[in-house]
Amino acid sequence: MANDQRTWWTRLLGIPGVRLSCVVLLTIVLVALLAPWIVPFDPQLMLDPVALRSRNPTWAHPLGTDPYSRDLLSRVMSGARVSLTLAVSSVMLSTVIGTLIGLYSGFSGGAIDRLLMRLADIGLSVPRVLLLLTIVGLWGTPSIAMLIVVIAATGWMSLGRLVRGEVRAARREERIVAARALGVRESQIVLRHLLPAVVPLIAVSATLGIGQVLLLESGLSYLGIGVPTPSASWGTILLDVGDVMGPGRWLAVGPGLVLVITVLAVHRLGDALQSALEMRQRS
């Protein structure tokens, strides 16, 4: 088993781009964790509203300063904290919801199964952005905790469907039938036999989900219904420097590239996880 796992890891790391993606993501996570201690300037501090308003990059401010004369590098660093927290926690929550619903639906079958999956289908057919805009818009004052819950509540459907499908397939396997026949309790079957079967699915879906939420956050915050100001997140930074007609036309380049590179790394990792797991299943 241990040997099996090690070869699996080496295989994953052997896929082109995976090592680089890991290095990129580790760096960003590290920066996010240490942000309060390593930022060059206070990310909220307006350094000099006259002289440093929307300034292009200099040695002192490698990404420039925003229209409020705040240091953009510091804001991107502390924004990483907010954006990653939001993405990771909402994906964790939606993964739990999706897995539970998928397991329950697949295991119970019948009318409950049909109802839940129909709901998932309907949820998938409604634009997520419209739902989020409605919920956040009607609620009034968005907070980060609420965003996490709402994004999770609108993001469980595809995983739920996948898990359910896998469970339906696994249920017919002989070892499950045998466990049943031996009188193993249903909860034990789900935990011991069915859950491990869907772990690979969960891993891939959660990884790709994080990339999705990072993109979503940037859009929602740009619309002003995401992370509340003055907290810096990667989305609110785009909102701050999004004035392409003014002097700071190019200020969005840096923060945007950080976001794109992060999502690229996440996607690469997700795709690689998927193909590594497919390889393992085949062997």
Next chain:
Amino acid sequence: MWILVRRRLVDAMVVVWLVGTLSFTLLHVAPGDPVGAALTDPRVSPAVRAHWRAVYALDRPLLEQYGHYVRALVRGDLGFSFSQVRPVADALRETLPNSLLLMGLALLASVSVGAGLGTIQAVHRGSRVDRTIAIATSSASAIPEVWLSLMLLAVLGAQLAWFPLNGQCDPLTCGTLEGWRAAADVAHHVALPVLTLTLLFSVAFARVQRVALREVLHDDVMRTARAKGVPGGRLLMQHGVRRAARPLVTTIGLSLPVLVGGAVFVERVFGWPGMGSLLVTAVGARDYPLVTASAIVGSLLVLLGGLLADVASAWLDPRWQGVDA
């Protein structure tokens, strides 16, 4: 086929009911009420507030209000917009065509570009071209809509001044142009938003087309046709692309929710006066009827598009040919 249509229609009704109920619940769970929000001025006396609360039936029991609300929804009465001071239906009627124009053009361009790229990839399978396009398409899905819009706006709009920065028509001549000049003006304005959406959404179609065509290119029918001496170009177009069309159509249906979502961001950045911009403004103004109605209409649009894609894909299925369609 009819089962499919019926299923979609039931879905549509459930969506209307769910979104409606969701917004009704949220409105009553969230602190304050619409009247309180509209009349925040402390000089407004409690009696005036109570009056307006009665006018909007906010003083009735919750269940009665809900019944009221559902009946109005069923009748298709979308309510009155506080912030625009006109019926919600009017505001939607004005913005919906703009959104449809933007999304229709974007979808058309995305499918054409995507299918073209996918075809090139499938034909030159494993070549450098194939790999380059594959890298480009997988990178495109990591770009946030808002950022890409901003970058295109900064380069092509502000720096090179090839395209206007904002809106739907030239503010100086807007409304005075006629015929093809007006159309050209709108086309000039819609170009950048369409380009943004196309860059982002052609990716999915390229991927699907590549896989679908690859399979078709190597099956028996194609080999027979090739053996019979059908020329290469015709072989590709008539047999290959046509038979690979079905997955493409299915993908159109599946990508609609994402396209509508992306259009909200893009409309906002480019100031395109569509439903996305309307919805965002409505959210900012806490205009509840307008928010709910835009979300419902947007979702219905997606469901309708999905239905059309389902029907088209069933029709394209060779097994359906000759059967009652």
